[in-house]
Amino acid sequence: MAKNTSLYFRIVEGRNLPAKDVSGTSDPYCIVKVDNEVVARTATVWKNLSPFWGEEYTLHLPMGFHSLSFHVMDEDTIGYDDVIGKITLSKEAIGSQAKGLDCWLNLTRVDPDEEVQGEIHLSLELLKVPEKISLRCQVIEARDLAPRDISGTSDPFTRVIFNNHSAETSIIKKTRFPHWAETLELELDPEELSEEGTVTVEVWDWDMVGKNDFLGKVEIPFACLHKTPPLEGWFRLLPLGNNEVDAGGKLGALRLKVRLVEDRILPSVYYQPLIHLLVESVISPTEDSSALTMLEEVNTVESRQDVAMTLVKIYLGQGLVVPFLDYLNTREVNHTTDPNTLFRSNSLSSKAMEQFMKAVGMLYLHEVLKPVINRIFDEKKYIELDPCKIDLNRTRRISFKGAVSEAEVRDSSVEMLQSYLTSIIESIVGSVDQCPPVMRVAFKQLHKRVEEQFSEPENEDVKYLAISGFFFLRFFAPAILTPKLFQLRDQHADTRTSRTLLLLAKALQSVGNLGLQLGHGKEQWMAPLHPIILRSVASVKDFLDKLIDIDHDTGEVPQRAVFMPSVTVKEGYLHKHKAEGPQLLSRFAFKKRYFWLTSETLSYAKTSDWQVRSSIPIQCVCAVERVDENAFQQQNVMQVITQDNDGQLHTMYIQCKNVNELNQWLSAIRKVSIYNERMLPSFHPGAHRSGKWTCCLQAGRAVTGCSRTHSAVTLGDWSDPLDPDVETQTIYKQLLQALYTFCLTDGAECNVQLSKPGPSVAARLLAVIEDLEQAHATFQRREIEEGTSVILNL
Secondary structure, three states, rough: EEEEEEEEEEEEEEEOOOOOOOOOOEEEEEEEEEEOEEEEEOOOOOOOOOEEEEEEEEEEOOOOOEEEEEEEEOOOOOOOOOEEEEEEEEEHHHHHOOOEEEEEEEOOOOOOHHHHOOOOEEEEEEOOOOOOOOEEEEEEEEOOOOOOOOOOOOOOEEEEOOOOOOOOOOOOOOOOOOOOEEEEEEEOOOHHHHOOOOEEEEEEOOOOOOOEEEEEEEEEEHHHHOOOOEEEEEEEEEEEOOOOOOOOOOOEEEEEEEEEEEEEHHHHHHHHHHHHHHHHHHHHHHHHOOOOHHHHHOOOOOHHHHHHHHHHHHHHHOHHHHHHHHHHHHHHHHHHOOOOHHOOOOHHHHHHHHHHHHHHHHHHHHHHHHHHHHHHHOOOOOOOOOOOOHHHHHHHOOOOOOOOOOOHHHHHHHHHHHHHHHHHHHHHEEEEEEOOOHHHHHHHHHHHHHHHHHHOOHHHHHHHHHHHHHHHHHHHHHHHOOOHHHOOOOOOOOOHHHHHHHHHHHHHHHHOOOOOOOOOOOHHHHHHHHHHHHOOOOOHHHHHHHHHHOOOOOOOOOHHHHOOOOOEEEEEEEEEEEEOOOOOOOOEEEEEEEEEEEOOOEEEEEEEEOOOOOEEEEHEEEEEEEEEEHHHHOOOEEEEEEEEEOOOOEEEEOOOOOHHHHHHHHHHHHHOOOOOOOOEEEEEEOOOOEEEEOOOOOOOOOOOOEOOOOOOOEOOOOOOOOHHHHHHHHHHHHHHHHHHHHHHOOOOEEEOEEEEEEEHHHHHHHHHHHHHHHHHHHHHHHHHHHHOOOOOOO
């Protein structure tokens, strides 16, 4: 039974951060670490002590984790960035909150002795012979130790301590992956055998000048050594144990949302009955209740978005996403009497349509919006229409002829907004052929259902509003408002650009509403844009008519287009280093190349329009990992390890421009290669230079890797590969929770009326849930009996 761990976190905002700059303010950003490995970095919010980020991430961690930490930093143009403070949450603290954490947490000071990481490989045993009693400790190796020296490495040695006895290994210079293979023995007195002490193994970084730096420790109860066979394994290094001091809010606070989902996934055969019921709901819909309607009525507001995304993925995998959406939309339309309220709530159908558009339409959205979004960011125009917000001191770029008036600012702003809005509208209405066929078919079905329900002449526009409400208000407008959250930009917009995007998003919402609500709101200062909005209505309607003018069968094959080989999952400029060949200086060894990633190949060329490309088959990829900074004296480097038909390994090193781009490329390549059969269990995080590895200092190029691979650790996003077992497990948990909430403990009757479910549907669904529950219990009992779930937690 496989284990699936997903960590959801949202960095909402900060408050009352201390000023780190001479200007009396700070430029804060957050670094997010899982077990001391950087997994995300927020954008920098310039000159702000109460920054808003609103960035959210999903991290898939099949191997589990121990802690999640948020480090708040102050970015400096010159020198090193300043540390403001941190928040550390243990896995146990996060998991104890069933609905997750959503609160303000005070920042604590960063103590270097607490910033430990890595593991150590030990073997300990108690030797009892007539001549002497001794504690023997074999210190084999360590991996991923914290870098304590300016070179990005450490000079580690190990000390074993019990009572007043101690012994030390040799010092291994300049490595975070030391191999000692040394045996240390402590001679004990007979009376010490009865003591309930602790054996401590400490790892230190040796310094020629000053005191040594602490790298971590392991504590083992002495009683464990009385058992046989010898205790051996990898042990996680722990900090000294100093309690983190809450600075009482003096360092400021963060508002965080964190949720942990841990599941044990059964073999596929156990989920088939539930999938069959879900498929039956849309293949053979009835007026009575179905598995889908029961799920729709019992899911909570908090879980609705997750349920919607999960269902979209399930039906995408079954090739039934259009019938699924049609089923939910038909129910929503038939239960709506006032056309003005149609799809205005966050119902399951509305959420499902939102998640569906993100799952299959993100590449399309990028193609349509990215050029104009880039233009807005590059030009950084000062634009403002609200008389109460016009700041004449910020208008220097408008005129160099002296002071300007508010009227001139408004005229200039209207001109620029009209230009941007025209570009956006023209790009959208000209994108019929670019829109994924499956989206067009889904909208065609929606148009049909609305037209059937609201056929009166006075409701002529309702069929357009239903589509444009999703297309403009829930898809394009949010992407314009926050481009970074839709991966249109790497950084958040500055204050000036952010205001421009807000005004454009408001205008595009009015376009999506076909201009029907113009002049009725409080923002009358938007009136200068009303003419261009009203002029665009006819072209928008024409676009929607063309959008749904598609053969129904055309959408059947491309429903999984986002996962098809011909689609580029990710592309962009990176810097490539060739592992083989002459050794160049690091700054000359990396060459700029344009990369494309599909589910079949990772290819690159000199430029995006270069005709000759070099390609690596994805099926040959056996590891995609980070590279230590000291390997090339360069940051944000990753390695793609491939294996040829002769079994030879080849490594390509690639440098990204920042840590977020690094994580995105790591995640994307891991996703498309996740089902490869020859994935490596270990790798070298360094480079092989001058006859040895820079990480562990071993000589052989083919020697076994010194660190574990992370092939299944990925960031969750729209390009996640489908996993029917994981997705069905999520739906099972939702149904199980609903039954526990609403049904009697003996399972005889249900207290909630679920649209008068027929006995066959309710009985079959209950039977499926009970079978899955029993299967989980059986597998868990089997694991315990086999000893696979017994974990030594020292």
